[in-house]
Amino acid sequence: MVEKLIWSGKKAPPAIGEKVHVNVNDLGDGVVQSYFAQGGYLGVIVQLDAPPEWYVKQNKGNYPAHVFGAELK
Numbered sequence: 001m002v003e004k005l006i007w008s009g010k011k012a013p014p015a016i017g018e019k020v021h022v023n024v025n026d027l028g029d030g031v032v033q034s035y036f037a038q039g040g041y042l043g044v045i046v047q048l049d050a051p052p053e054w055y056v057k058q059n060k061g062n063y064p065a066h067v068f069g070a071e072l073k
Contacts, residue, residue, distance in 0.1 A: 005042035009069025013042060020046060024071035027051055033064055043068045 007013050014020050014032045021029050030046040037043070045064045048055070056062055 005037050006040055007042045007069045009072055021073040022046055022067050022071060023073050027065055036066060041068055
């Protein structure tokens with residue numbers, strides 16, 4: 001059985017390679033690398049173009065961000 005995942009964004013899920021803006025914590029722009037599922041929701045993994053300094057420090061580098069549709073502009 002295939003689980004139907006919920007997309008929380010206002011628009012359709014972005015395609016891999018699409019440029020997006022991550023609103024949550026003002027993370028900025030990035031490119032969708034892949035998708036993930038958590039708790040019945042569909043999310044996207046975004047490689048950020050220029051993440052805030054605190055993000056790089058917290059993650060020990062510019063690691064891709066895992067975000068849900070509601071967190072995208």
